[in-house]
Amino acid sequence: MKKLLFQLDTDPIPNTFDTVVAYDGGADHVTVLGGVNPDNVGRLVEGAIFTRAPGNKKFTALFITGSEMAAGEAVLEKITRQFFGNFRVSVMLDSNGANTTAAAVVASLRRGREIAGQRAVILAGTGPVGQRAAVMLALGGATVTVTSRQLARAETVCAALNRRFQVNLGAAAVDNPEALTAALDGAEIVLATGAAGVTLLPASIWQSHASLKVIMDANSSPPAGIEGIELSDRGSLKYDKQCFGALGFGGLKLETHRCCIEMLFEANDQVLDAERILAVATELASRVHN
Amino acid sequence: MKKLLFQLDTDPIPNTFDTVVAYDGGADHVTVLGGVNPDNVGRLVEGAIFTRAPGNKKFTALFITGSEMAAGEAVLEKITRQFFGNFRVSVMLDSNGANTTAAAVVASLRRGREIAGQRAVILAGTGPVGQRAAVMLALGGATVTVTSRQLARAETVCAALNRRFQVNLGAAAVDNPEALTAALDGAEIVLATGAAGVTLLPASIWQSHASLKVIMDANSSPPAGIEGIELSDRGSLKYDKQCFGALGFGGLKLETHRCCIEMLFEANDQVLDAERILAVATELASRVHN
Amino acid sequence: MKKLLFQLDTDPIPNTFDTVVAYDGGADHVTVLGGVNPDNVGRLVEGAIFTRAPGNKKFTALFITGSEMAAGEAVLEKITRQFFGNFRVSVMLDSNGANTTAAAVVASLRRGREIAGQRAVILAGTGPVGQRAAVMLALGGATVTVTSRQLARAETVCAALNRRFQVNLGAAAVDNPEALTAALDGAEIVLATGAAGVTLLPASIWQSHASLKVIMDANSSPPAGIEGIELSDRGSLKYDKQCFGALGFGGLKLETHRCCIEMLFEANDQVLDAERILAVATELASRVHN
Numbered sequence A, B, C: 001m002k003k004l005l006f007q008l009d010t011d012p013i014p015n016t017f018d019t020v021v022a023y024d025g026g027a028d029h030v031t032v033l034g035g036v037n038p039d040n041v042g043r044l045v046e047g048a049i050f051t052r053a054p055g056n057k058k059f060t061a062l063f064i065t066g067s068e069m070a071a072g073e074a075v076l077e078k079i080t081r082q083f084f085g086n087f088r089v090s091v092m093l094d095s096n097g098a099n100t101t102a103a104a105v106v107a108s109l110r111r112g113r114e115i116a117g118q119r120a121v122i123l124a125g126t127g128p129v130g131q132r133a134a135v136m137l138a139l140g141g142a143t144v145t146v147t148s149r150q151l152a153r154a155e156t157v158c159a160a161l162n163r164r165f166q167v168n169l170g171a172a173a174v175d176n177p178e179a180l181t182a183a184l185d186g187a188e189i190v191l192a193t194g195a196a197g198v199t200l201l202p203a204s205i206w207q208s209h210a211s212l213k214v215i216m217d218a219n220s221s222p223p224a225g226i227e228g229i230e231l232s233d234r235g236s237l238k239y240d241k242q243c244f245g246a247l248g249f250g251g252l253k254l255e256t257h258r259c260c261i262e263m264l265f266e267a268n269d270q271v272l273d274a275e276r277i278l279a280v281a282t283e284l285a286s287r288v289h290n
Helices: A017-024 A041-049 A054-059 A069-082 A095-112 A128-139 A151-165 A177-184 A203-207 A246-264 A274-287 B017-024 B041-049 B054-059 B069-082 B095-112 B128-139 B151-165 B177-184 B203-207 B246-264 B274-287 C017-024 C041-049 C054-059 C069-082 C095-112 C128-139 C151-165 C177-184 C203-207 C246-264 C274-287
Strands: A004-009 A029-033 A060-065 A090-093 A119-123 A143-148 A170-173 A189-192 A214-217 A234-238 A241-244 B004-009 B029-033 B060-065 B090-093 B119-123 B143-148 B170-173 B189-192 B214-217 B234-238 B241-244 C004-009 C029-033 C060-065 C090-093 C119-123 C143-148 C170-173 C189-192 C214-217 C234-238 C241-244
Touching: A004 A017, A004 A041, A004 B017, A017 A029, A017 A060, A017 A246, A017 C004, A017 C041, A029 B029, A029 C029, A041 A060, A041 A069, A041 B017, A054 A060, A060 A069, A060 A246, A069 A090, A069 A095, A069 A128, A090 A246, A095 A128, A095 A214, A095 A234, A095 A241, A095 A246, A095 A274, A119 A128, A119 A177, A128 A143, A128 A151, A128 A189, A128 A274, A143 A151, A151 A170, A170 A177, A177 A203, A234 A246, A246 A274, B004 B017, B004 B041, B004 C017, B017 B029, B017 B060, B017 B246, B029 C029, B041 B060, B041 B069, B041 C017, B054 B060, B060 B069, B060 B246, B069 B090, B069 B095, B069 B128, B090 B246, B095 B128, B095 B214, B095 B234, B095 B241, B095 B246, B095 B274, B119 B128, B119 B177, B128 B143, B128 B151, B128 B189, B128 B274, B143 B151, B151 B170, B170 B177, B177 B203, B234 B246, B246 B274, C004 C017, C004 C041, C017 C029, C017 C060, C017 C246, C041 C060, C041 C069, C054 C060, C060 C069, C060 C246, C069 C090, C069 C095, C069 C128, C090 C246, C095 C128, C095 C214, C095 C234, C095 C241, C095 C246, C095 C274, C119 C128, C119 C177, C128 C143, C128 C151, C128 C189, C128 C274, C143 C151, C151 C170, C170 C177, C177 C203, C234 C246, C246 C274
Parallel strands: A004 A029, A004 A060, A060 A090, A119 A143, A119 A189, A143 A170, A189 A214, A214 A241, B004 B029, B004 B060, B060 B090, B119 B143, B119 B189, B143 B170, B189 B214, B214 B241, C004 C029, C004 C060, C060 C090, C119 C143, C119 C189, C143 C170, C189 C214, C214 C241
Antiparallel strands: A234 A241, B234 B241, C234 C241
C-alpha cells in the first residue's frame, strides 16, 4: 500500500520545501494542492478518510503548509473537526516551517540547559517561527516575552497564543535602544526571529550583558539578526555566551521534519502540532550530533 | 514504462478521493490538474497523445473528475474529438464519483433480481449519481422515473439524458406526500439520491408498500435519505424488502473504480463512461462477495 | 535519494507534455506547479536549494515550461540570480518545447551539411520555435533572416535575440509573394515555423528555386506550412532538395528532451538553455538513427 501524502498549502502556489522533505521523509507520493482554506478543505478530507480500508488508512496523511500560520491553524481545526470514529488520517501543521524550526531552536537550547524557570525574550517574535518558539519555551516552563515594534501587535499575538495553548506570554514594544535594554533585563535567553535584513540586537549589548547566557538568531540570510552571530554557530561560546545561527539548528530542523513525516504513516490518528513536534526534536537532539 | 495518470479536475481545487483510488488501482504516478475545461484541455490532450511511441501510449491515461457532471461531460467530449488515428489514450469520466457509485448501486441490485421490465423511481434524482443510476437502470430495461421538487428541473435533466443515451426516462415533481405516493405507485425499486440531511421517504410509506421490493439509499451521512435504512444495509430483508445503505455498495464502488483504473492502462483506446463502468461493476458483483 | 523534478509552468494550467517526457527521461517524481512567474518563484527556489545536503542537491532539479518563451526566460533569469555558492540546483528552460524542437531541427539539418556560411530564412519565425531555431543557426555560423507579416514584429524579436545571444539576425516583412521571393533570394535553407493552418510557401516557389537546398516545415498538423512537404519527410529528396516535416525531427526532439532530463540529475549546476540543448541534439543526431 503506497504512502500517500497530500500537501495542502494555503498559498496559491504551493511551496517546494515541504515537498522535497516529504519525499526524503519516506512518503511514496506527494500530491500538492494550493489555495486550500477552511471552506474548500472538506472534500479533501472526505477523499482521504473514505478511500481506504480501516487497516490501511494510516497510509494516507495530510500535511498543512503555506506562508501564513493563522491560515494553517484554521485549516487544521476544520480538518480535525471533520474526523469521526475511525474515519480519520494523520495530519501535521507546519506553515512557514514554523513548528519544525521553532522545535529545533528550542531542542538545541535544551541540550545545554534546563529551560524551566529561565527568562526568554523573542525579538520581533510575532511571525510564525517566533510565535511557535515562544509557545514551546513557555510550555517548557520558561517565562517568555514577545517583542514587536508595535505593542498592539505583540499583545494581539500573545493573547491568541495564551488562549490556544494555555500559556502566559508577555508582550513588549521594542522600537528603541532603551526599550530593548529594558526588555532584556534579567533574561537568560534571547532569540531573534525578525525579517531578513534587519539587525535587531547590536553586538555591544549582548556581549557585555549581565544575565544573558544564550544568543540565538533564526535569520538565514545576511546581515545577521543579531550582530556578531554567524550562520554556522552551533553553541559556540562567545563572550561566555552560547551562540546559535540558523544553520546551527538547520540540520535538526530538517531531521525533525523528516522524522515527523515518517510518524504520520505509523498510525492514522496522529495530530502533529507544536507539542508533538517539539517532542520529536527534543528526542532527536538528545541522541544525535546535530 | 511508467503508468501515468492525469487527473483532470473541473473544480479549481482537485479532489483527493480520485487520487487515492488511482494509486490503489495501479497508476504509478498521478498528476493532478485543477480548473480544467473544454477551452484549456486541448494542450493537455496533445501532451498525452504525442509523447510516447505507439506501443507505449497505453501507459498514459486521462481521468476526468470534479463535482459537476455536466462540466465533466463537456471535457470528455472535447477530448475524444481531439483524438485521431492512433493518437489517442484511454480516458475515464467519473465526475462526483457518479458513474462508479451508480454502477455499484445498479450492479448490487442486479445480483438479486432482473431489472428489465421493473419500474424504478429515483427520488431527488437530478444530481450526478441519480442521473447516472437512472440511465443505467433504463439501459438495463427498467422503466425509470426521476423525481425532483421542481418538475421543470426533472424534465430538463431527463430530456438531456434521453438525448445523450437514447433512453426514455420519465420526470415527476415530488414536493408533498401525495405526489410521493403517486410516484411510487406500482414501482418495484426506489433509490434515494438527495442531498445529505434530507429524509425523502418516511418508513411508514415503504414498509407497508404493496409493490416495492428494493429500497436503496445512496446518502452516506446521517440522517438517512430513506427512514429506517442503515448505512451498512447490504440486501438486508426488512418488511420483506431488500434494503441497501451507502456502505452496502461502497465496497463495490471502490473496487469498480480501482478496476477501471487498471483497464485504462490495458489499451490506449478505452473510453470509460456509464455503460462500460456498469459492465465492470456487474462483472465484479457477479464474482465477489461485496 | 529520489530524483525530484519541479515542473514550473508559467501558464495557469501546466502542460502534460513535459510531465510525460520528464518521467520517461528518468525523473522519479515530477511535481507540477502552474502560474509561476518571477515574483513568486523565489520561495520555490529556496525550497529546492535549502533542503538537501550538498552531495544530494543534484537529485533536485527545476524545469521551466509554459506557452510563452519570454515568460520562461524571465523565470530562468530570476532563478539563476537567486543561486549562490553551492546553493543551486540544475535548471532547464523549454517553454513551448521551443529549445528541444529548434535543436532537433538544427541538428537534423547539420547531419547533412555544414551550416556555417549558409543563408537561412525562418518564415513566420517570431514564435518560440522560430526564435530559438534562428539563434541556433546563427550561433552555428549561418546568416539568418527572420520573417513576419509585420516588419516591426520581426525587428523587435531580432533585436532582443541579438542582444541576448550576441548574434546578428536580420528581419524581413513577408506579406506578399514578391516579398517572399525577395526574402528567399540566395538562401540555401528555409524553415517554416508559422501557426497551424497557414501555408507559408507554395510548392511552385521552392520546387524550382535556384539556391534552396533544404526545405523544413515545423508544423505538425495539416495543412502543411510548406506546400508539398509531408509530416514524415526526414531528409527525403524532392526536386533535388532535402525535405523535412515535423515528424521527421520529432523523434530526435523527444530523445533530446529525455536526455536533457537525465543530465539535470548528473550535477547540481547545469543550466540548459539554447546552446546546451543544441549540443545534446547534435551529439544524439551524430550517433543515432533518428
